[in-house]
Amino acid sequence: xxxxxxxxxxxxxxxxxxxxxxxxxxxxxxxxxxxxxxxxxxxxxxxxxxxxxxxxxxxxxxxxxxxxxxxxxxxxxxxxxxxxxxxxxxxxxxxxxxxxxxxxxxxxxxxxxxxxxxx
Amino acid sequence: xxxxxxxxxxxxxxxxxxxxxxxxxxxxxxxxxxxxxxxxxxxxxxxxxxxxxxxxxxxxxxxxxxxxxxxxxxxxxxxxxxxxxxxxxxxxxxxxxxxxxxxxxxxxxxxx
Numbered sequence: 292x293x294x295x296x297x298x299x300x301x302x303x304x305x306x307x308x309x310x311x312x313x314x315x316x317x318x319x320x321x322x323x324x325x326x327x328x329x330x331x332x333x334x335x336x337x338x339x340x341x342x343x344x345x346x347x348x349x350x351x352x353x354x355x356x357x358x359x360x361x362x363x364x365x366x367x368x369x370x371x372x373x374x375x376x377x378x379x380x381x382x383x384x385x386x387x388x389x390x391x392x393x394x395x396x397x398x399x400x401x402x403x404x405x406x407x408x409x410x
Numbered sequence: 411x412x413x414x415x416x417x418x419x420x421x422x423x424x425x426x427x428x429x430x431x432x433x434x435x436x437x438x439x440x441x442x443x444x445x446x447x448x449x450x451x452x453x454x455x456x457x458x459x460x461x462x463x464x465x466x467x468x469x470x471x472x473x474x475x476x477x478x479x480x481x482x483x484x485x486x487x488x489x490x491x492x493x494x495x496x497x498x499x500x501x502x503x504x505x506x507x508x509x510x511x512x513x514x515x516x517x518x519x520x521x522x
Contacts (some may be wrong), residue, residue: 295453322508332498334454334512347509381453388508398444399510401453 294318295402297382303408304372312367312405314382322346322388323365324399325357328379340365341388372409379404412437412505416513424521429488431516433475433501436482442504443484445475448515449497457499460484471495496520 295316304310316323324347325337339347343359354370369376382402417432435441442461446454458469465477475486484501501513 332448332515334500334515336509339508341508347507349509383454385508397504397508398456398459401446401455403453404451 295382295384295400297380297402297405299405300403301406301408303410305410306372306374308372309368309370310372310407311369312380312382312407314365314367314402316363316382316384316400316402318384318386318400320384320386320400321362322385323359323362324383324385325365325367326381326383326401328381328404330378334381338365338367339388346388369407372407374409377407377409379406381405412441412503412509412511414501414503414511414513416499416501416516418516419514420517420519422519422521423491425493426490429473429486429491429495429518431486431499431501431518433484433486433513434482435484435501435503437503437505439506443475443477444502444504444510445469445473445484445486446500446502446512447471447497448500454500457486491518491520493520493522 298313322341324339328334337351338357340359356368359365381404383399385399413436415434444459445457458467460477468474473488498515500515502510
């Protein structure tokens with residue numbers, strides 16, 4: 292029944308490793324996002340995909356590579372993990388890309404988050 | 411460009427007291443505005459949204475917010491706080507792109 296799900300919920304790993312976080316939405320939405328929440332709770336968008344195409348890439352290091360195999364999935368792969376990558380990563384989805392469509396507000400629905408700890 | 415300022419990183423109220431969480435925005439186009447709530451170790455849940463219709467917006471859990479263009483504000487209120495309202499609250503703005511720009515959040519504590 293979960294609308295936007297992420298796995299794993301917790302991820303603890305060593306510096307230099309490569310790891311992936313998976314996201315799936317069952318809302319039938321066209322657009323998906325990745326956000327990073329740092330230790331001070333600040334939320335910042337990293338990427339957005341619309342119909343499997345990359346739309347937003349917010350100057351994120353190229354160690355981060357999103358992949359969208361289909362509209363319902365947006366995975367995040369991180370190479371050569373660094374201490375500063377420790378954060379909570381949230382996946383989100385919205386019905387369509389852009390501000391509004393047919394009167395809809397295009398609000399974003401968030402997943403439960405993945406807490407990444409790099410040691 | 412869009413930005414959001416949330417005044418007060420921490421707000422404490424007694425149970426039953428008025429809750430007021432402040433949000434001011436900056437936007438070069440008519441904004442869409444949102445309030446999200448984050449309970450401990452959970453994701454973000456939409457409380458309410460403003461989309462250029464009615465300026466007074468009612469959301470879930472008894473919260474409401476009023477869009478005031480002259481003050482560039484979108485403050486969140488609730489007449490009577492419950493213990494279960496304790497959480498982190500985020501104001502966000504969307505301009506003419508798909509990006510949600512978040513404020514730095516306000517932690518609400520409710521004392522018995």
